[in-house]
């Protein structure tokens with residue numbers, strides 16, 4: 226395992242009653258938000274959940290705040306908001322800690338170089354985060370963001386058991402009800418196994434499903450987790466040299482999860498064959514999930530930083546599917562994905578239930594999804610189109626009105642995931658109100674702010 230060393234970057238005075246610390250979680254599902262100096266920020270409750278939402282190699286001290294790539298402090302005493310962030314997101318992403326010292330100080334430390342900037346014209350932390358994001362963008366040459374057409378997603382109604390009949394049925398219902406949906410996105414369940422991206426007999430005929438979607442004048446979307454390998458898959462059995470040594474990618478689907486070493490001979494060729502197969506079937510929208518697995522620490526065949534390996538693999542996938550295809554990142558390392566996805570899940574999963582299991586905010590639950598979507602609002606229209614996850618509107622959903630309001634206020638991707646037959650009048654009206662075609666590229670939500678670089682310390 227990597228040995229980590231945190232260097233002190235700054236010691237700042239704060240007003241303990243009013244100071245706020247902003248944490249940006251490592252990947253889509255990791256909690257993000259602003260917390261008061263006197264509070265504690267969310268921590269993963271279980272080891273298996275930790276592996277999926279946090280970088281397992283980092284210690285998880287509970288006596289401090291922690292963030293990935295950028296941490297922001299509002300001292301609360303009238304002095305400017307300060308960001309402590311990495312200068313370039315194309316390399317390694319630092320883990321940044323803010324540790325309370327006494328009751329009037331925060332000590333900022335990081336395992337990699339970061340720079341501090343003050344934001345005198347920022348009124349809120351979100352303004353400073355916007356400014357920091359602009360700064361990152363000014364150093365990259367990115368394509369303009371695309372408008373993304375609204376989609377219906379199979380996950381939150383058919384779950385793992387989705388079949389060809391379910392998809393064709395939903396397509397018929399959407400067409401008959403004249404709902405403004407452009408893309409039918411088939412989620413987890415069509416594949417043989419996690420890592421074996423061939424079509425399962427249980428699902429049915431993917432080729433004819435996609436052809437039927439096309440005949441109805443709609444686009445096809447598909448889910449896959451390209452960098453994840455189920456311990457029970459054929460891939461794990463037949464290609465052990467493609468497994469990233471020393472990486473524990475968590476547990477789901479009743480099995481341990483391993484990570485694909487995208488730098489191993491043949492591993493990327495296999496993935497690109499999969500993407501070519503899906504592209505040839507007519508898929509134009511890819512929801513790429515559990516992407517964190519591609520950026521985990523481990524013993525790679527090629528000795529490059531994990532984030533760099535991830536960016537290279539994602540760039541190859543983009544090249545394979547083409548610029549016209551839509552890529553939605555999910556479970557993805559946030560900052561390392563800038564420029565590589567069109568839309569990005571910025572929250573844990575929405576759920577029929579309001580509270581996440583055991584109140585762990587990295588786990589599915591609408592409350593957690595809404596909190597994260599708010600905390601990452603500033604990334605929308607800058608790095609990508611924010612995906613606050615699907616609208617769930619059927620009557621059995623807890624607090625469906627709050628979900629609708631939250632999604633409406635995020636300005637981002639509009640998807641929904643109910644069985645059409647379960648929708649009552651209120652829900653149908655909400656779908657018509659909120660699922661509107663995206664005509665133009667996304668608008669940036671908050672004003673631009675100017676920064677002043679007041680400390681610039683290189684550490685290590």
Ligand code: 9PG
Pocket residue numbers: 274277380412413448476477514555556573574589
């Ligand atoms: C399909 C789903 C949906 C969903 C994704 C992702 O075990 N876990 O902690 C865990 C977290 C998230 C998760 C699944 C499992 O959901 O976010 O939209 O596509 O995969 O399996």
